[in-house]
Structure formats: C-alpha cells, structure tokens
C-alpha cells in the first residue's frame with residue numbers, strides 16, 4: 066500500500082469544504098502504487114481519488130500533470146479529470162503536502178496480460194501521443210539519460226546487497242548507453258510510466274489510463290520501449306514476441322514510426338530497463354520508515370535489460386522497417 070502521509074477525518078473534512086462534492090462518507094488508503102499517497106474517497110456525490118504528492122513529484126510540475134489530464138480529457142482520451150474547488154483551483158495543500166482530487170475511473174488493471182491487452186495498449190498509446198500534440202505546456206524528462214548516472218551513484222556502493230557484481234555491470238552499461246543514446250527522434254508528450262497498473266480495462270475494452278505523474282516531453286519511441294518492458298515479458302521474464310508485435314502494430318497503424326524510431330528501439334528498450342532498474346534499486350535500498358509501500362523488484366529489470374543487450378535489431382521485437 067502506498068500511503069506515506071496519513072490524513073485525519075478533521076483535516077479531510079476541512080479540506081472538503083473547499084469543494085462542492087458533498088459530504089465525506091469514507092476514505093480508504095489504496096493498496097497499489099509506490100510514488101504518491103492515494104486514497105479512495107466516497108462522498109455523498111460519488112467516488113473520487115485523493116492524491117497527496119510525495120517524494121519524486123516536484124510541486125512546480127503539478128500544473129503540467131493536471132493540465133495534461135484536462136487536455137487529454139477534452140480531446141476525448143479516457144483519463145481522470147481533476148476536480149476544481151469552489152475557487153476554481155484543482156491543486157491545494159493537505160497535511161503539508163500538495164494534494165488534488167481527481168475523478169474515479171471505472172475498470173481494473175489486467176492481472177494476466179494477454180496479447181489483446183497489448184493490442185489495445187498500442188492503440189491507446191498512439192492516441193495519447195496524437196491527442197497531446199495540441200497541449201501547449203512542456204516539461205523535460207527529469208528521469209532521462211542524464212539523470213541515470215547521478216541516480217546510480219546514490220546506490221552503487223550498496224548495489225551488491227541486491228546482486229553481487231551489479232554495480233560493475235551497471236557502470237559498464239551506462240557507459241554504452243551514454244555513447245549510443247539516440248538524438249533527434251520525433252518528440253512530444255509521453256506518459257513515461259505506462260505500466261499494466263496504470264491502464265484500466267472493463268471486460269476486454271481498455272477503459273482509460275491513469276498516473277500521469279512522470280509525463281514529460283521526450284521521444285515517442287521511448288514510451289514504446291517502456292511499454293515493451295512493462296507489457297511484453299512473461300512473469301518468468303521470458304520475452305513474448307507476439308505481445309510486442311501486437312502492441313507495435315496497433316501503435317503504428319495510428320502513428321506510423323520513422324525508420325530511425327524503429328532502429329532505435331533496442332537501445333531505447335535497454336535505456337528504459339536501466340531507468341526503472343535504477344529507481345527500483347534506490348527505493349529497495351532506501352525504504353522510508355513507517356510508510357505503507359511494497360518496493361518493486363530491481364532484479365526483474367536487470368533480467369529485462371540483459372535480454373535487450375542480446376538482441377540484434379528491431380526484428381527481435383517482431384517488427385521491421
């Protein structure tokens with residue numbers, strides 16, 4: 066459960082007087098997520114999500130995330146809508162943290178990923194990339210390649226506690242990524258954390274996307290690489306080429322990729338595996354006392370990274386130019 070900050074009834078009741086969403090009925094901490102404190106809020110007018118923004122979220126970026134959700138909703142893309150208070154604002158403070166209430170999205174994240182989930186995901190990702198083309202705010206990727214070595218430096222002395230020799234392996238891999246990282250790929254707004262727990266389905270239909278708190282402006286193909294890692298490996302970390310093929314095909318039907326994007330996929334997939342490995346490694350080694358959170362396994366991403374190190378080209382993902 067990710068709850069870093071507890072919210073008392075008195076604080077919540079005072080907070081809710083700023084909104085026109087009825088009286089509080091219940092508030093329950095949510096057992097998923099690792100970044101922010103999330104609560105399911107029931108009021109006399111319905112269900113909502115209350116989020117208190119924690120650790121990696123810079124409060125100065127919140128207008129971008131909130132604005133993006135509003136923009137995507139306006140474009141007909143299914144995602145939560147921030148709720149405005151009586152003063153028109155959707156961001157305020159609660160228990161010393163920046164906080165917002167967003168609409169509740171119906172559906173569930175899939176437990177066992179099937180190829181049809183990957184097909185719907187590819188199409189949704191392309192629609193998101195296209196719909197955000199008219200969004201006029203911009204935010205650099207604070208977890209892009211330039212941040213990886215400083216992040217690694219915070220964990221390298223203790224990386225052996227997770228796996229002997231890991232620090233040396235990651236040092237070498239970072240050197241390769243820094244030398245080969247592609248520049249000048251088509252860019253735009255990317256989700257940057259489109260894992261299975263951030264995509265909801267109702268039956269077989271994708272009902273929406275949540276958690277835009279890593280969204281930023283970066284290469285579209287990097288978002289595809291993140292999804293390859295998050296959706297196309299089996300629980301035993303074997304790669305499922307059918308899932309990759311379906312995701313990439315449905316994406317390219319709506320947003321055709323350039324040759325450079327297709328060719329860059331293997332290195333982008335290595336980089337994306339490195340990015341999640343490093344944040345997981347840091348979180349594994351630095352567990353905040355008293356927080357209800359289950360850290361995610363860094364080794365899963367080390368195995369995925371090793372897969373991408375071995376691939377010969379984009380055909381390993383079931384696609385060609």
Ligand SMILES: Nc1ncnc2c1ncn2[C@@H]1O[C@H](COP(=O)(O)OP(=O)(O)O)[C@@H](O)[C@H]1O
Pocket residue numbers: 067095097098099100101102103114145167168169170171262263275276277278
């Ligand atoms: N708008 C929403 N509608 C329904 N459930 C949500 C919504 N936002 C978050 N949740 C629930 O809260 C969980 C954690 O949210 P998430 O945004 O992924 O956390 P974090 O901010 O820590 O990354 C999700 O897995 C989901 O169960």
Ligand SMILES: N[C@@H](CCOP(=O)(O)O)C(=O)O
Pocket residue numbers: 097098099100101258260262263276341344345361
């Ligand atoms: N997806 C990241 C962790 C952060 O995402 P959340 O949606 O679970 O809060 C990972 O798997 O490392």
